[in-house]
Amino acid sequence: MIDPPALDIADLGKRYPTGVEALRGVSLQIAAGEFCGLLGPNGAGKSTLIHCSTGLAQPTTGSIRIFGHDAVEHYGEARQAVGLAPQDLNLDWFLSVEETLDFHGGYFGMARRDRRERTAELLEIFSLTEKRDERTRTLSGGMKRRLILARALMHRPRLLILDEPTAGVDIELRLELWHYVRQINQEGTTILLTTHYLEEAEQLCDKIAFINDGRIVAQGSSEDLARRYGVANLEDAYLELVGRKELSRSHLTDLAPT
Amino acid sequence: MSPAQIRLTTLWRREVSRFLKIKRQTIGAPLLETFLYISVFGAALGSRIDQLHGIDYVVFVIPGLIMMSWATNAFANNSSSILQQKFQGAIQDQLSSPASPLELLLAFSLGGFTRGMLVSLLTLTAGALLVDLPIEHVGVLVPALFIVGFFFSQLGVLVGVRAEQFDDVAFAQTFVLQPLIFLGGVFYSAALLPEPFQTLTHFNPVYYMINLVRYGFLGFSEANIALSLGFLSIATAALFAFNWRLFRNGYKLRA
Numbered sequence: 001m002i003d004p005p006a007l008d009i010a011d012l013g014k015r016y017p018t019g020v021e022a023l024r025g026v027s028l029q030i031a032a033g034e035f036c037g038l039l040g041p042n043g044a045g046k047s048t049l050i051h052c053s054t055g056l057a058q059p060t061t062g063s064i065r066i067f068g069h070d071a072v073e074h075y076g077e078a079r080q081a082v083g084l085a086p087q088d089l090n091l092d093w094f095l096s097v098e099e100t101l102d103f104h105g106g107y108f109g110m111a112r113r114d115r116r117e118r119t120a121e122l123l124e125i126f127s128l129t130e131k132r133d134e135r136t137r138t139l140s141g142g143m144k145r146r147l148i149l150a151r152a153l154m155h156r157p158r159l160l161i162l163d164e165p166t167a168g169v170d171i172e173l174r175l176e177l178w179h180y181v182r183q184i185n186q187e188g189t190t191i192l193l194t195t196h197y198l199e200e201a202e203q204l205c206d207k208i209a210f211i212n213d214g215r216i217v218a219q220g221s222s223e224d225l226a227r228r229y230g231v232a233n234l235e236d237a238y239l240e241l242v243g244r245k246e247l248s249r250s251h252l253t254d255l256a257p258t
Numbered sequence: 259m260s261p262a263q264i265r266l267t268t269l270w271r272r273e274v275s276r277f278l279k280i281k282r283q284t285i286g287a288p289l290l291e292t293f294l295y296i297s298v299f300g301a302a303l304g305s306r307i308d309q310l311h312g313i314d315y316v317v318f319v320i321p322g323l324i325m326m327s328w329a330t331n332a333f334a335n336n337s338s339s340i341l342q343q344k345f346q347g348a349i350q351d352q353l354s355s356p357a358s359p360l361e362l363l364l365a366f367s368l369g370g371f372t373r374g375m376l377v378s379l380l381t382l383t384a385g386a387l388l389v390d391l392p393i394e395h396v397g398v399l400v401p402a403l404f405i406v407g408f409f410f411s412q413l414g415v416l417v418g419v420r421a422e423q424f425d426d427v428a429f430a431q432t433f434v435l436q437p438l439i440f441l442g443g444v445f446y447s448a449a450l451l452p453e454p455f456q457t458l459t460h461f462n463p464v465y466y467m468i469n470l471v472r473y474g475f476l477g478f479s480e481a482n483i484a485l486s487l488g489f490l491s492i493a494t495a496a497l498f499a500f501n502w503r504l505f506r507n508g509y510k511l512r513a
Contacts, residue, residue: 016513048513051513054354055353055354055512056350056353056354056512056513057512057513058508058512058513075356076356076358077356079354079355079356080356082354084350084354086347086350088347090346090347090348090350090351091346091348092272092343092346092348092351093342093346093348094275094276094279094280095272095275099275103268103271103272103351104351104355105268106264106265106267106268106269106271107265107268107269107351107352107355107356107357108261108265108355108356109260109261109262109264109265109356110264111259111264151351
């Protein structure tokens with residue numbers, strides 16, 4: 001029997017009550033074990049797609065299946081399989097670092113002993129053990145980012161969704177996070193990553209999907225996309241997509257005074 | 259415990275943990291407020307009013323204060339907690355979990371219910387130390403207090419979910435809840451009011467709540483006990499059903 005895709009989005013549409021149509025018939029499939037990057041300009045629909053996949057937004061049309069479970073009809077099984085590290089640092093101010101992980105585990109039905117062991121393990125991995133009793137609001141930005149990733153991994157999700165995980169973090173932490181997500185992907189966790197850092201997507205992702213104006217406009221490997229747009233690299237392919245090829249580095253180099 | 263039970267108890271623990279971490283504000287302040295009410299209305303004003311329906315004024319007032327503690331704390335806890343979590347975005351961690359709408363609603367409700375119960379029990383203890391407070395009908399008192407706590411928990415959830423700014427919660431608290439409670443007869447007997455205020459009081463659900471709790475403690479009520487219990491149970495169930503529908507639809511919780 002063939003394993004169902006980790007994420008199977010078919011003809012997904014989302015219109016907000018304000019009338020904004022954020023998604024217009026998005027179809028995207030991510031195979032189990034894949035590392036997929038979702039790239040697009042601000043307002044293209046990346047976060048809406050993620051919110052629809054995790055129950056934070058309700059799709060207007062179409063379907064989302066996570067490891068074969070419909071994200072609306074069988075939301076319990078679907079959400080159990082997903083870990084979300086959102087773009088915003090949405091930590092609970094009233095909780096300590098340790099409680100953040102413990103409570104998250106509880107929200108996902110983990111037994112107390114398992115929560116305790118998993119919390120200790122993640123605190124160690126993310127160098128947060130010494131901060132375990134501190135309230136989340138006292139942490140630095142980098143520490144908050146680590147904790148958000150640790151929280152997303154707490155219930156051992158099979159699909160990890162990272163919404164701009166390295167936005168605003170220093171180079172050291174960025175490389176650390178890259179190393180860790182690459183490792184968990186190699187251990188079998190499927191990853192969907194949105195980022196504005198094209199280098200990040202190129203380094204980490206097996207597959208990249210371009211989203212623009214609520215539609216998936218192209219997908220494939222970094223090389224496939226460059227070939228499709230007849231350009232040298234992913235960055236130029238991206239600039240073609242958003243209609244700003246005049247910003248291409250090769251173009252700018254040609255224009256530079258000699 | 260099953261995963262559903264773990265989810266529910268964790269969601270509830272989060273609510274309790276929040277109010278215990280700011281206990282000066284969530285437990286201390288309401289207790290002081292109640293103590294001041296007892297001092298002013300009981301000791302100061304009570305020396306002039308003496309008795310109401312053959313009951314010492316301070317004893318007449320305390321059951322209403324116990325009810326008021328449960329009601330206001332249940333409401334304040336749930337409305338503030340939900341709005342704060344929406345503001346921080348922290349509620350997303352709960353909304354993206356496998357917890358069902360019913361589990362989420364029950365946990366939020368029970369958070370405020372627990373805080374209300376705690377403050378009420380402390381108020382009861384303080385009241386019992388200050389005056390000789392009888393408990394005449396425990397079989398009415400306990401369900402009455404539970405209904406009051408659950409009703410105002412639901413009201414707090416409703417306001418918290420609907421609120422978009424802290425002003426929305428403050429408005430409901432100041433312009434709806436406080437007048438309903440104060441005009442429901444916590445500090446006086448509705449029978450003393452002139453018309454049309456006496457009749458108008460009968461349209462205030464808090465009037466029936468106060469009478470039920472007063473009957474439980476003192477054996478005195480101006481309203482029919484069975485009808486009051488029935489009416490309030492139906493109102494509480496209707497409010498719960500309404501909230502459950504909001505949670506199922508993701509109203510102002512899920513985009």
